[in-house]
Amino acid sequence: MKVLVCISKTPDTTTKIAFTADHSAVNYDGVKFIINPYDEHALAKGMELKENHGAELTVIHVGPADGDQIIRKCFAIGADKGIRVNTDAIDGLQVDKEIVAATSGEQFDAIITGRESIDYNGGMVGEMIGELLGIPSVSYCQQLDIDGNTASMKRFIDGGEESLTAQLPVVVSAVKELGEPRIPNMRGIMQARTKPITVVEPATGAANTTIGKYDAPAQKSGCKYIDACNAEQLIEILHNEKKLF
């Protein structure tokens, strides 16, 4: 069995996001980068398939050389192979075309992505790979078991969840229930230094979207405090004034 996990690099969750003075770009000065949190769940599922099914686990990242650090972190957790496509991709479809091109010689049984990256919140990488490869995609996947040629999965739907099966290969996008993130162990960290990263040059053209402007969210005008002794006033405001219920 061969499993591919797609890894994105995002600002640490505690980052206060700032923009350049002209609002044309994100100001990444001093920002610490991490593996996109949802991709950690994807990687954890990949590790489980490695442990339980002897799967070979490959991770792929599309981005410039500073992305090598997160591939090494995946090695330390236990990934077998790492591929980096050496380009600063601008949108999800461009990322996916690169992933598909860079892995075209290989047949993966399962491809796992995070449900979205916490920077651009696109939520499209897994689904688009599914379409480009003509295979089933399961979004917001919380459970994945593989038996022979069949994947059994559970995904979130509006107001509930759905169980489904699909013939391999499949691509799923992970929510946190899919797997508990792993912490690298000493042996993994030692091995991570020597495992080679395959660097692939980009194969596709320009992106279909650009972002030329950013804004910070509007500041709240200030909190109006209500005395705890008169807590019921809050209900009056929400009901009579704001007509929320």
Add this chain to the structure above:
Amino acid sequence: MSVLVYIENWEGAFKKSTKELITYARHLASKLGVELNAVSIGNVENSAIEALGVYGLGKVYSVNNGNVAQFKAGAYTQALSAVADASGASIVVLGNTYNGKAMGPRLAAKMDASIVTGAISLPDTDNGFVVKKTVFSNKGYGYVNLTNEKKVITLNINSYQIEEAAGNVSIEDFSASVDGSKVNITEVAKQTGKIPLTEAELVVSAGRGLKGPENWGMIEELADLIGAATACSKPVSDVGWRPHSEHVGQTGITVSPNLYIAVGISGAIQHLAGVSSSKTICVINKDPEAPFFQAADYGIVGDAFEVVPKLVAAVKNLS
């Protein structure tokens, strides 16, 4: 060139978010001066589709045969793309629901289109085709320029005001050849009698300040009384006090309801990332220094076990 709107149904019925989406698509088409068509996929009575006429819907393609009886992302994308071709659509809009999220990106890949997911505004067409969305999990807005002729937009729930308009629905049965044979749906489990968090207009949420799962009775009671969904912070679902489906925040569900009441939640940056676009935020916390107050419209500094019962009583007193 025309706009195609995908009117998603839930067991044959449409929801508020569908009406928001139709209004959005109609405004989009009129802004661009082009025609609007709609497509329904799955088993829906014509009368349910006709009832959407009051939101200004005209021509509706209805794909309704055995192959699309159940949602399968790949098959539904094939149907949607066939209707987009047949109707000459260059822009397709979908709701950013679970199924919309599953098929919008597939459609964009199929059409090699520009896509924006989670849109919250009509495009600005003065300089390209620029759509606003939240980025960095609500820590900012990005203005995405869709540069291809073909475009796909998924619209966030509860981000566009419904407006009625004269419309005369005409339904055309459309048969699309789709292949969903690789996928089998084995079970669908729905929570009954509960408002799904992703669609809720009002949310009552609680955190570790509640001390234990046995204390959620008052939260559920308040939520029930005002018709709200319940939510919780990450540590609360991590330890199993509440189900994972209630976890909101950067790594959980993102919500933007009209009202978010937070009880005993400190307001960590990762929590705020998932809830800060809520229109009105009320915070109840015994610590006046809790960071959540900075993101709040209304705050009560006090003990949840005293304040919440007062709120419950006050709601019961409303006539």
